[in-house]
Amino acid sequence: MSKGMVYLVGAGPGASDLVTVRGKELIKQCDVLVYDYLVYNELLTWTKPGCIKAYVGKRSGFHSKPQEEIEKLLIDYAQEGLMVVRLKGGDPFIFGRGGEEADALLKSGITFEIIPGVTASVGTAAYLGIPLTHRNDSSAVVLVTGHEDPQKTETVIDWEKYAKLGATLCIYMGVTKIDKISEQLLRAGMSPKTPVAIVRWATLPTQKSCIGKLGTISKTVVDADLKPPAMIIVGDVVKDAPRHSWFEKKPLFGKRVAITRTRRQSSELMHRLHQLGAEVLELPLIKVSSAVDEEVKEEVFAELGSYDWIVFSSPNGVRFFFDAFFDEFKDVRSLGFLRIAAVGPSTANEINKLHLDVEVLPEKHTGAELGQALIDTGSIEHAKVLIVKGNQGSDDLIKLLEEKRAIVDRIEVYKTEATDLSQNAAAEKFRKLGAHGITFTSGSTVRSFVKQAKALQRAKDAEIPKTFSIGPVTSKVMKEMHVPLIKEAKESTLDGLVEAIVEEFS
Numbered sequence: 001m002s003k004g005m006v007y008l009v010g011a012g013p014g015a016s017d018l019v020t021v022r023g024k025e026l027i028k029q030c031d032v033l034v035y036d037y038l039v040y041n042e043l044l045t046w047t048k049p050g051c052i053k054a055y056v057g058k059r060s061g062f063h064s065k066p067q068e069e070i071e072k073l074l075i076d077y078a079q080e081g082l083m084v085v086r087l088k089g090g091d092p093f094i095f096g097r098g099g100e101e102a103d104a105l106l107k108s109g110i111t112f113e114i115i116p117g118v119t120a121s122v123g124t125a126a127y128l129g130i131p132l133t134h135r136n137d138s139s140a141v142v143l144v145t146g147h148e149d150p151q152k153t154e155t156v157i158d159w160e161k162y163a164k165l166g167a168t169l170c171i172y173m174g175v176t177k178i179d180k181i182s183e184q185l186l187r188a189g190m191s192p193k194t195p196v197a198i199v200r201w202a203t204l205p206t207q208k209s210c211i212g213k214l215g216t217i218s219k220t221v222v223d224a225d226l227k228p229p230a231m232i233i234v235g236d237v238v239k240d241a242p243r244h245s246w247f248e249k250k251p252l253f254g255k256r257v258a259i260t261r262t263r264r265q266s267s268e269l270m271h272r273l274h275q276l277g278a279e280v281l282e283l284p285l286i287k288v289s290s291a292v293d294e295e296v297k298e299e300v301f302a303e304l305g306s307y308d309w310i311v312f313s314s315p316n317g318v319r320f321f322f323d324a325f326f327d328e329f330k331d332v333r334s335l336g337f338l339r340i341a342a343v344g345p346s347t348a349n350e351i352n353k354l355h356l357d358v359e360v361l362p363e364k365h366t367g368a369e370l371g372q373a374l375i376d377t378g379s380i381e382h383a384k385v386l387i388v389k390g391n392q393g394s395d396d397l398i399k400l401l402e403e404k405r406a407i408v409d410r411i412e413v414y415k416t417e418a419t420d421l422s423q424n425a426a427a428e429k430f431r432k433l434g435a436h437g438i439t440f441t442s443g444s445t446v447r448s449f450v451k452q453a454k455a456l457q458r459a460k461d462a463e464i465p466k467t468f469s470i471g472p473v474t475s476k477v478m479k480e481m482h483v484p485l486i487k488e489a490k491e492s493t494l495d496g497l498v499e500a501i502v503e504e505f506s
């Protein structure tokens with residue numbers, strides 16, 4: 001049996017792109033992932049299929065597995081010969097009991113490696129624009145815990161000692177005790193004017209911060225309603241925060257945007273909105289899957305060479321058509337001399353990926369416009385046209401072409417279905433808090449949104465989302481389904497959609 005091993009990996013402060021390259025590599029490879037509360041969920045999706053994921057708690061005030069049990073778990077899995085990643089928020093050796101876990105592994109003769117992470121204080125400082133050290137203001141940094149045994153009345157942390165160092169103090173796990181901590185720092189002689197920053201969920205789109213003065217900071221925290229997990233930074237360097245702040249100035253910071261694409265398609269839109277600072281709720285309202293009628297496929301593929309035009313009305317159509325095509329044919333030249341038309345730029349983009357050129361792309365991205373653009377080529381009368389589509393969508397295009405005496409065949413290559421949202425975490429948040437915006441990127445997402453209205457019923461005081469449509473086809477369906485429209489993208493692409501959202505919120 002191969003020898004098991006444990007990697008103590010720092011997950012960084014929250015944002016999934018702040019994990020080290022080595023950390024991400026190990027998460028992707030491991031057989032077992034043992035993680036605790038502070039780790040942001042996205043990291044958990046990187047694991048390979050079949051990876052055992054064990055949640056071991058560690059949220060203050062909530063039940064969590066006792067430390068000995070966590071250590072036993074790591075040892076047991078490693079002794080089974082498995083590759084174990086013990087993922088810890090921030091850095092494993094900063095207030096993470098990583099030292100104890102390493103000791104336990106050593107005692108059991110299990111090999112381990114330690115992969116550092118960006119600790120919360122360093123992440124927080126960067127995302128708030130606070131230089132932890134500064135030539136003029138601070139030449140030392142202290143990382144200290146504000147968490148003490150609630151059973152003890154006496155404080156064991158020597159705040160007086162830290163107050164006298166003239167260093168920047170980064171206090172972990174201290175926000176619920178800020179009154180006592182600030183009182184003792186003041187008593188030890190720190191100026192009540194010393195600036196203090198408190199930040200919750202630093203580096204995430206849900207980051208919330210407040211800046212105050214040591215003398216009045218407990219009240220500031222109460223007023224701002226800042227709860228754990230939060231980092232406290234005390235020291236003159238904090239005065240730079242308002243000037244250096246960059247993360248909270250992003251155009252969509254503080255905005256929660258729900259997106260309603262299918263899972264397979266949502267990552268690009270999600271990534272762009274994230275980069276602009278938005279919190280993204282991914283509501284996978286529809287599921288798109290391959291659904292090709294074998295008989296139709298055989299007939300169409302047998303006659304491919306006889307068509308004049310092939311017309312695609314969605315990126316999914318392109319993907320599923322060519323999946324089926326390449327199952328059957330080895331060579332793209334089996335398409336023959338077909339002329340290619342696409343309804344819009346996203347569809348055309350998908351076709352271009354195959355190094356195929358699109359001859360007709362209407363200015364407005366609707367079926368009717370596409371039909372007209374084809375007719376305008378003067379080649380439609382008696383032409384054989386193959387239309388590639390899903391199980392939904394309108395027949396405007398077909399009607400128009402047939403009126404002009406084209407011979408139209410259609411092949412459905414995918415189907416769109418509603419998904420179950422009752423257990424979905426993003427849907428839960430949407431029901432509870434609502435969102436500032438919601439995007440629709442196809443008629444089918446609108447229809448499913450209406451169909452799933454019950455599963456998405458918002459609480460009374462939840463935010464009412466502004467609606468964004470990717471283009472006229474989607475907007476038309478919104479109108480038909482009585483979904484009010486706030487803004488339509490000027491260009492029917494993801495770029496256009498993102499631009500419309502930024503314009504509305506800035």
Ligand code: SAH
Pocket residue numbers: 013014038088089090091092093094095096118119120121124171172173174199200201202203228229230231232
């Ligand atoms: N090993 C971790 C610290 C674990 S202790 C590290 O190196 O960062 C947990 C404390 O870290 C929390 O109570 C909070 O004070 C701080 N913390 C962790 N992530 C944080 C975040 N994203 N924003 C603010 N504070 C955070």
